[in-house]
Amino acid sequence: MTTRWLTSKEQRAWRAYVAASLLLEDAIDRQLQQEAGMPHLYYSILAYLSEMPEHRLRMTDLAEKLKITRSRLTYAVTRLEKDGLLRRENCRGDKRGSVAALTEEGMAVLERTAPGHVETVRASLFDRLTPEQVDQLEEICTGIAQGLQGDDAQSAPEDVPWRRRSSPSCS
Amino acid sequence: MTTRWLTSKEQRAWRAYVAASLLLEDAIDRQLQQEAGMPHLYYSILAYLSEMPEHRLRMTDLAEKLKITRSRLTYAVTRLEKDGLLRRENCRGDKRGSVAALTEEGMAVLERTAPGHVETVRASLFDRLTPEQVDQLEEICTGIAQGLQGDDAQSAPEDVPWRRRSSPSCS
Numbered sequence: 001m002t003t004r005w006l007t008s009k010e011q012r013a014w015r016a017y018v019a020a021s022l023l024l025e026d027a028i029d030r031q032l033q034q035e036a037g038m039p040h041l042y043y044s045i046l047a048y049l050s051e052m053p054e055h056r057l058r059m060t061d062l063a064e065k066l067k068i069t070r071s072r073l074t075y076a077v078t079r080l081e082k083d084g085l086l087r088r089e090n091c092r093g094d095k096r097g098s099v100a101a102l103t104e105e106g107m108a109v110l111e112r113t114a115p116g117h118v119e120t121v122r123a124s125l126f127d128r129l130t131p132e133q134v135d136q137l138e139e140i141c142t143g144i145a146q147g148l149q150g151d152d153a154q155s156a157p158e159d160v161p162w163r164r165r166s167s168p169s170c171s
Numbered sequence: 172m173t174t175r176w177l178t179s180k181e182q183r184a185w186r187a188y189v190a191a192s193l194l195l196e197d198a199i200d201r202q203l204q205q206e207a208g209m210p211h212l213y214y215s216i217l218a219y220l221s222e223m224p225e226h227r228l229r230m231t232d233l234a235e236k237l238k239i240t241r242s243r244l245t246y247a248v249t250r251l252e253k254d255g256l257l258r259r260e261n262c263r264g265d266k267r268g269s270v271a272a273l274t275e276e277g278m279a280v281l282e283r284t285a286p287g288h289v290e291t292v293r294a295s296l297f298d299r300l301t302p303e304q305v306d307q308l309e310e311i312c313t314g315i316a317q318g319l320q321g322d323d324a325q326s327a328p329e330d331v332p333w334r335r336r337s338s339p340s341c342s
Contacts, residue, residue, distance in 0.1 A: 003286040010297050013309035017296075018215070020312035021192045022238040023319040026332050044189070067193040115174040125188075126181050128314045136307040138184035141191035143299045148194040161197050 031120040036113040055102035063162035202291040226273035234333035
């Protein structure tokens with residue numbers, strides 16, 4: 001099959017995307033490490049749990065929300081549990097499953113950390129975008145995510161990180 | 172200071188961006204791990220070197236191109252050197268500096284791996300974007316990267332990963 005090389009325009013867009021995503025993640029991680037001693041992923045776990053009824057969510061659902069493998073989630077959750085910011089519980093009516101629940105201390109850390117985190121996201125990203133570009137970014141990223149997580153017919157469901165067969169069970 | 176919380180529109184855009192960037196990096200890394208046994212960053216090092224005169228570049232310049240800390244680059248380069256894909260040399264006229272040079276084997280690995288990598292980038296990203304969205308993505312990402320790497324007056328130069336004082340020297 002002939003390789004469909006990138007055009008120079010696509011090459012420029014790709015390199016700009018890779019640069020921006022690395023710099024953004026670096027800025028977000030640095031702020032969170034300095035203020036809460038945790039990387040972006042760990043903060044996101046606490047943030048998602050805080051939005052759930054009773055501040056708890058099944059590990060499989062949490063992995064899907066975060067777009068990561070269950071083994072990566074398990075590793076992060078173990079560290080957060082050790083720090084007392086969440087605890088793991090058995091899922092009612094499903095012995096295979098496992099649930100992550102935010103503790104009061106986890107909620108307190110989140111509330112203390114959120115203002116600085118949001119300020120970093122705003123200063124790094126939204127302060128530099130016009131309202132039209134915010135719409136464009138959402139549309140572009142939603143399309144990419146839908147494609148990669150098999151919301152259309154092109155991807156096999158087991159391709160997504162949280163459903164990969166090679167991942168160890170989280171239960 | 173009052174926290175400038177994200178609007179619901181910004182929140183949606185931010186979550187879509189985080190999801191897309193994680194899924195994209197996962198897809199790119201998986202393909203490269205399967206075909207070349209290396210993650211995206213390692214591939215990018217080989218790719219940048221291949222574009223340089225004599226296939227060589229100073230470590231400090233390579234870290235800036237890649238938007239990473241010098242310590243992260245040093246770790247990756249050490250592994251690539253061990254695999255025979257590049258070698259480190261002293262920089263002419265600058266004993267502090269160090270230069271990474273692509274080997275013939277590194278070039279061969281790159282040439283063998285590039286078609287599959289480009290196909291993944293295309294299938295994951297560009298096949299899902301209109302030509303207008305490719306322009307929008309480039310403009311958005313260029314703006315974000317310029318802001319974060321201090322091309323304007325808002326950021327201090329030492330904020331960027333490759334110039335951070337805490338990083339160990341690469342020489």
